[in-house]
Amino acid sequence: MHDIKAIRENPTAFDGALSRRGDAPMSASLLEVDAARRAKIQAAEEAQAEQNKASKLVGAAKASGDEAEFERLRALVAEKKAAVAQLNEEAKAEDAKLTDMLARIPNLPASDVPEGADEDDNVEVSLWGTPRSFNFDAKEHFELAGVSASMDFDTAAKISGARFVMLKGAVARIHRALAQFMIDTHVDQNGLLEVNSPVLVRDEAMYGTDKLPKFGDDSYQTTNGWWLVPTSEVPLTYSVAGDILEQSALPIRMTAHTLCFRSEAGSAGRDTSGMLRQHQFEKVEMVSVTHPDESDAEQKRMLGCAEGLLEALKIPYRTVVLCTGDMGFGARRTYDIEAWLPGQNAYREISSVSTTGDFQARRMNARFKPEDGGKPQFVHTLNGSGLAVGRCLIAVLENGQQSDGSVILPNVLAPYLGGKTTLTSAGVLA
Known part of the structure; x- marks a missing residue:
């Protein structure tokens, strides 16, 4: 949500930042509604003052026996009372x-975000690992003998x-081992607080985390009004809604x-093979609430934290900063981590x-509450995938594949797999 006061004070800067995203100027239409709202509020305050003034005079007119003045003032009070109610309703609207x-x-994008129209204009900021050379044609995850x-x-x-x-x-x-490995790493090494959060949330939680009103079609809603979370960013971030935290409590780091x-509205025809793009999936999320x-x-x-998981799993990846478009x-700024998928011969997003x-x-x-006093300030919120479990499974299977359809698994998963390090071509752990 934007601060209308900031828009009022510098509409040109607001429109300029929006234009970097490819959006049309909006300050004029916003300020027109804002002016109408403020005018209604002012008019209501003036009518209220006139009502209060007339109310004080009613008693004096009655006491003096001036019946005509008493009736005039009483009618004026009723008129102003109705006007105040009407103006307040209009201001509310x-x-x-x-x-x-x-x-x-x-x-609005941060000033250091590169300008661009779409994913082709994203900028690579780092590259880790060397994609493996295969002496056979690498397959996609669902084609492997040990997986199919x-x-x-x-x-x-x-x-x-x-x-x-x-x-x-x-x-x-x-798949389960990957999720456990991620959570354990975030808790034991990265210092995040593990949370078992609801996956059904109210409108307020979706709105507060910017998923409503614009993107309701991207999520599922139950018949009694709950929303199925598109990500646990929603319950984790909304957990501090309405709170005034002590500055000393920041940062709050959760997973x-x-x-x-x-x-997956709008994704018809994209990634229809395999489990890259699903309606239901699992993800380990990171959320931070910080001082600005x-x-x-x-x-x-x-x-x-997210990159470290891929490095531990020995998955080559690249990190890009997303352009404004x-x-x-x-x-305000987003980094995507893209894991190397040999079966597609491409880097694909695994974390944002x-x-x-x-x-x-x-x-x-x-x-x-600032430690040095002063009125409460808004916190800053951040979120990131750490990681998408299904996509990480794809990366592990494809990068570890062998010519016979078996898969050599990352050593860090062995403690979660009973010490096993291989998925055989028959589909069993060994």
Whole structure:
């Protein structure tokens, strides 16, 4: 959510920042509604003052026996009372209109975000690992002999339809091991607080984390109004909604492993093979709530946490900073980590780490008390995948594949797999 006062004070800068995202100027329309709202409020205050003045004179007119003046003043009080009510309703309507307009405008990009139209204009900032050279044609994850029988798309489709998968046996265990490895690393090495969070949330939580009103079609809603979370960013971030935190409590760093649900609206025909793009998937999320002065450094720290997982798994990756035209709605700056997938001969996104500044905090009124006094200020919120479990499974399977369809697994997973380090071509752990 944007600060209308800041827009009022510098509309040119606001429009200029929006234009970097490819959006049309909006300050004029916003300020028009804001002016109407403020005019109604002022008129209501003036009418209230006149009502109060007349109310004080009513008693004096009655006491003096001036019946005509008494009736005139009583009628004036009633008139002003009705006018105040009407003006307050009109001001409330203008305020709701302004709030809705502001809620649909994306966050402004940080000044160091590269300009661009789409993903082709993203800028690589680092590269780790060397993609393995194969002496055979590398296959996609679902084509591997050791995987195909345990990655059951047909049964999942019979149960739920397209874009679902049923993992079985050793593949299901490797998937679970990856999630446990991620959570343990974040808690034991990265100092994050593990949270077991709900996956059903109310409208307020979706709105506060900028998923509503604009992107309702991207998520699933139950018949009684709950939303299935698109990511645990929603419950973790919204956990501080309405709070006034002590500055000493910051930063708050959390992680959660949850099911996530996305309708994948607008992705028809994309990644239809395999489990790269699913309606239901698992993700380990990182969320930080920080002091405004620390949020940029916190984003780099979170990025390092996600990158460290891939390095431990020996998965080559590259990190890119998203250009203005490819950033998400609520992001001020986003780094994407893309894992190397030999089966596709391409880097594919496995994590996004974003800072939203105070964009979400304003929507959910999350603040902190400065240690040196002064009025409460909005916190900054950040979120990042650490990592998408299914996509990480794909990367592990494809990078470790052997010519016979077996898979050599990362050593860091052995403690979670009973010491086993190989998925055989028969689909069992050895």
